[in-house]
Amino acid sequence: MTRHPTQQRQLKVLRDYAAGLLDTRRAIEKAGEDYAELVIALAKHDLDLPRPADTAKRQADIERARAILQPLLRNVR
Incomplete structure (x- = not known):
C-alpha cells in the first residue's frame, strides 16, 4: 500500500x-x-511512547539536578 x-x-x-528526536511541542506542531491525538497515532502505528528529547536544556537540567542531589545522597545512611 x-x-x-x-x-x-x-x-x-x-x-x-x-x-x-523531537520534543512534544515540535511534534504536535x-x-x-x-x-x-499524537499519543493515539503512536499507538496506531505501534510506536513506543517517547523518550525525553535529548536537548541542551535537558542536559543542563540533568546536570543541575545531579549537582543538587549527589551531595544530599552522599549523606544518606
Missing part, C-alpha cells in the same frame, strides 16, 4: 518523536495534532 506524502511526513514525525 502506497502512503500519501502527508501520511509519510506524519509517520516520520511520529517515529522521530518516539525516538526522542509538525503533526498538526494535539497531545492526545
Whole structure:
C-alpha cells in the first residue's frame, strides 16, 4: 500500500518523536495534532511512547539536578 506524502511526513514525525528526536511541542506542531491525538497515532502505528528529547536544556537540567542531589545522597545512611 502506497502512503500519501502527508501520511509519510506524519509517520516520520511520529517515529522521530518516539525516538526522542523531537520534543512534544515540535511534534504536535509538525503533526498538526494535539497531545492526545499524537499519543493515539503512536499507538496506531505501534510506536513506543517517547523518550525525553535529548536537548541542551535537558542536559543542563540533568546536570543541575545531579549537582543538587549527589551531595544530599552522599549523606544518606
